[in-house]
Amino acid sequence: MPNSHSALSKKCVIGSSLLDNFGVFASEKIEKDEVIAIWGGKIYAEKDMVNLAKKYPKMLLNPFGVYWGYYMGPIRPQDPIEDSERFNHSCSPNAGIKGQIILVARRDIAVGEEICFDYETAETSGIGLMFVCKCNSITCRKNIDGTAWKNPEFIAKNKEYLSWYLEQKLKFSAE
Ligand SMILES: [Zn+2]
Structure with missing residues (x-):
């Protein structure tokens, strides 16, 4: 995709998923620690994102928090969702x-x-x-609402894979 704002490994394909309509699947074996995607886009202040969503509701489909009150979204609000943004959620993830x-x-x-x-x-x-997870893993949290970071068990399980923003949030909430 020459115009895409993100990069996706050539070992990925889009397919239909039991978790949602579509998902990203491995078309070749992927090794632990291998980079699968590098996300890009444009940074929006929360109020701008919420405003734009009135006209372009899909702006709120993949809100990606990068800092307090700031989100990464598409370069133009009308841009279609890219393959690199079709990863589904799992409470027991492989990435x-x-x-x-x-x-x-x-x-x-x-x-x-x-x-x-x-x-x-x-x-x-x-x-x-906010959604109800269908991942079916033993550790499935069911209600996904953005509050898992307050749970020490969740943090312990994911500590190598928390975004920098979430690490900061934890640091400040502990002070
Ligand atoms: Zn789940």
């Missing part, structure tokens, strides 16, 4: 965030496996982020 914009494999991922990350390792304010 995770490094830094703010990098998605890596948390373990080896086999051909045909759906690639998921835990949305709450990146997004914490809850803007648009």
Whole structure:
């Protein structure tokens, strides 16, 4: 995709998913720690994003918190969702965030496996982020609402894969 604002590994394909309509799947084996996607876009202040969403509701489909009151979204609000933004959520994910914009494999991922990350390792304010999870894992939290970061068990399980913003949020809430 020459005009895309994000990069997606060539080992990924879009397919239909039981978690949502679409998901991202491995078309080749992906090794632990391999980079799967690098997200890009434009930074929006929360109030601008909410305003734009009145005309372009899909702006709130993938709100990606990068700092207090700031989100990363598409370059233009009318832009279609890119393949790199079709990763579904799982409470027991095979991929995770490094830094703010990098998605890596948390373990080896086999051909045909759906690639998921835990949305709450990146997004914490809850803007648009409320749904009932269907991942069916033993540790499924069911209600995904952006508050998991307050749970020490969640933090322990995901500590290598929390976005920098969430790490800051934890640091400040502990002070
Ligand atoms: Zn779940």
